[in-house]
Amino acid sequence: MQIRELPYNEIPQKLKDISQPAKRLFVCGEIHKNENKNLVIVGSRKHSSYGKQVLCDIIAGLVGYPINIISGLALGIDTLAHEQALKHGMTTISFPGSGLANSSLHPQTNIRLAEKIVESGGCLFSEFTPDFKATQYSFPQRNRLMAAYSDAVLIIEAEEKSGTLITARLAMEYNRDLLVVPGSIYSETSRGTNYLINQGATPVLSAKDVLLALGFDVKTKNERNDISDEEHIILSILREPMSRDEIIRECDNPPEEVNSLLMIMELRGLITEDAGYFRKT
Missing domain, CATH: 3.40.50.450 (Rossmann fold)
Incomplete structure (x- = not known):
């Protein structure tokens, strides 16, 4: 250099x-x-x-x-x-x-x-x-x-x-x-x-x-209107980062349905997984 x-x-x-x-x-x-x-x-x-x-x-x-x-x-x-x-x-x-x-x-x-x-x-x-x-x-x-x-x-x-x-x-x-x-x-x-x-x-x-x-005019992002009832439930559960098992225990749905929903929500950018914990984006 x-x-x-x-x-x-x-x-x-x-x-x-x-x-x-x-x-x-x-x-x-x-x-x-x-x-x-x-x-x-x-x-x-x-x-x-x-x-x-x-x-x-x-x-x-x-x-x-x-x-x-x-x-x-x-x-x-x-x-x-x-x-x-x-x-x-x-x-x-x-x-x-x-x-x-x-x-x-x-x-x-x-x-x-x-x-x-x-x-x-x-x-x-x-x-x-x-x-x-x-x-x-x-x-x-x-x-x-x-x-x-x-x-x-x-x-x-x-x-x-x-x-x-x-x-x-x-x-x-x-x-x-x-x-x-x-x-x-x-x-x-x-x-x-x-x-x-x-x-x-x-x-x-x-x-x-x-x-x-820093003095910037920050505009609030529009709320998404394409979130299903099941996705809303997951988002309401994720008050803090949680493991997959913790989320499944909080839900009434079968584990295979929750796992599938988590994968879809991650693909849609609603949640993210890091070091085994899911959190809202």
Whole structure:
């Protein structure tokens, strides 16, 4: 990947309008000078299946809107955010906590992902020299640039003492919208996010909440009128993700009829199955 240092006057203004501005900036790829909103998505490196599903659903709901997905290339939620943006043809931008040379890029397992980001028309930013290897302090230092570059920061799962909370604090300091996905009170990866909501962050329950926070006019989808009575029953049962056996136990119909109905509903896009659990789309 070709790395170049930006002249100071080409460094994005947002990165210079903070208390600790970027004085140098290296880039790989194309810098987009579009009117897209910048949504930073960060979270736990040890995300749960719930966090993964929420992230996939939210990004799918943002498709078609002028939004850049920004993250830090780290394992976990960061990696998923970049991958889902690429899957849906959205522009994605990364701020690694290291230099941009392949020999120093962190984490090394995401070198190919970084290349895909650049190949798809996105870019990588770093204020560290290309051969700089990540250190304990370089990640918080990087976080301030992500927060500054954003229009809103979305946090999906964070432990109580997570570095993600540093990005959250900086987002509030820079007057960016702080959006947080709530989680179970019993989940370690939701303690940080639930704390942020308690402190006044905006809870996010769907992609619509993100779009509204970014200032988009969201039109409500028309209700489908082609759903049968049997399908309505299944949808009413699926108040939360359920296994096939749980759905069959809730229904009065024979198991073979329920299995057939589930297959038809999945083909019609009414429900989806992931890791053995069905949920409404």
